[in-house]
Amino acid sequence: MPGTTAFWRDPALPHVESRRACHSRACYKPHSHPTFxxxxxxxxxxxFTGSQDGQAVLANGSLVLVPAGCVHACNPLPDAxxxxxxxxxDAQWLQAHAPALDGDTATxxxxxxxxxxxxxxxxxxxxxxxxxxxxxALLAFLDACASARADLLPSERKPVPQRLAPVLAxxxxxxxxxxxxxxxAAGLSPYQLIRAFRAATGMTPHAYQLNAHxxxxxxxxxxxxxxxxxxxxxxxxxxxxxxxxxxxxxxITPGRYR
Numbered sequence: 001m002p003g004t005t006a007f008w009r010d011p012a013l014p015h016v017e018s019r020r021a022c023h024s025r026a027c028y029k030p031h032s033h034p035t036f037x038x039x040x041x042x043x044x045x046x047x048f049t050g051s052q053d054g055q056a057v058l059a060n061g062s063l064v065l066v067p068a069g070c071v072h073a074c075n076p077l078p079d080a081x082x083x084x085x086x087x088x089x090d091a092q093w094l095q096a097h098a099p100a101l102d103g104d105t106a107t108x109x110x111x112x113x114x115x116x117x118x119x120x121x122x123x124x125x126x127x128x129x130x131x132x133x134x135x136x137a138l139l140a141f142l143d144a145c146a147s148a149r150a151d152l153l154p155s156e157r158k159p160v161p162q163r164l165a166p167v168l169a170x171x172x173x174x175x176x177x178x179x180x181x182x183x184x185a186a187g188l189s190p191y192q193l194i195r196a197f198r199a200a201t202g203m204t205p206h207a208y209q210l211n212a213h214x215x216x217x218x219x220x221x222x223x224x225x226x227x228x229x230x231x232x233x234x235x236x237x238x239x240x241x242x243x244x245x246x247x248x249x250x251x252i253t254p255g256r257y258r
Contacts, residue, residue, distance in 0.1 A: 005252055009222070012131035015093035016138060018122055019086040026251030027075045030203065031211045035088040036101065037066040038145070039074060040118050044082030048074045050106045050202075058108065061115040065107045065145065071202030072106055085122050097139060100146035107149050114148050117141050164200055167193065171205075175212055176235040179205060214249045217242075221258040230254070 008018040017035075022042075030049070041062045048056045048064055050072025058064065058074070066072050068091040076082040095102050121141045125134050166185040170177050182205050183193040197205050213234045220230050231242035246254045 005256070006126070007257070008126050010125075010131060010134075013135060013138075015090040016125070017088045018125050019088075020084075020122070020126070021086075021251070022083045023081045024083065024251070025076065025081060028073045028251055029248045030071050030073045030207070031214070031249045032069050032071045032203075033066070033088060034068055034091060034215050036068050036091055036094045037064075037089070038087040038118070039064040039066070040085045040115060040122075042083040042085060042119075044080055045077045046074050046082050046084070047077065048072065048106075048108060056108045059110075061110065061112055063109040063111065063115055063118060063145075065101065065103075065109070065149065067103055067106065070104070070106050085118070087118075087122065094142075098142040098146060101142060101149075109145075109148055111148050114144055117144055161196065161200055163187070164196060167197065167205070171209065171212070175209060175216075177209075210245055211249060214246055217246060217254060218257070221254055224258070227254055 004023070005019065005021045010016075041058045041060060043060055046058045048058050050066065050070055064074065074084075091102075118141060121137045124137050163186055167182050170182055170185045174181070179190050179193070183190045186193055186196075188196065194204050197203070197208070201208060203211065213236070217230055217234060220233075225233075227242065228239045231239045234242065236242040236245065243253055243255075246252075246257070250257060
């Protein structure tokens with residue numbers, strides 16, 4: 001059976017986006033989102049990396065709460081299909097409406113009742129119900145999530161070493177800065193920078209740059225920017241390169257996402 005993917009968005013609820021994937025073989029590179037994300041496994045096993053426990057095996061009914069900026073990946077077991085749902089919430093909206101969920105570490109939950117509530121809420125999002133009813137169901141689900149993880153103590157955020165602050169500032173000002181330029185900003189050799197940066201962020205500087213490009217591409221794609229134009233603006237060699245990187249991080253082509 002071929003895999004299928006469906007997205008839901010509504011201008012009346014700009015703080016939330018949902019996705020359903022059935023019978024998928026999609027695999028993901030380690031990445032992060034600017035959004036708070038909630039994933040649910042509907043069928044098939046998968047392996048999640050990025051929680052405080054390191055690697056976790058997920059089964060039908062597992063839920064994963066992933067804070068904004070948390071480096072993670074979730075992939076099906078070898079030679080297997082899986083089905084899943086994914087909810088993305090604006091980080092500032094979450095802080096205002098569900099601050100108890102705004103932690104630093106990804107959390108894996110195995111709670112049948114919470115999974116059932118997630119499925120009902122997501123089905124409502126995809127339905128023709130009104131925006132107010134959908135938002136109320138979303139808030140009720142988030143409140144249930146907060147209660148379910150109340151006894152789990154999140155690990156403290158590890159501060160980024162001060163010597164890497166100039167590197168992050170350079171990436172903010174020049175997203176496509178070269179490794180040599182980043183190393184010079186930190187006063188380190190390129191090799192030393194790669195080791196220190198990966199230890200602090202979970203990514204190499206290059207992987208961090210690609211992930212940032214993909215996250216910027218999401219909003220541009222929703223605004224209708226042409227793929228060739230977007231690939232050029234983000235500094236990719238060509239449109240094909242952009243498409244390969246985007247799919248490796250999101251499990252779907254940029255055209256399909258748009």
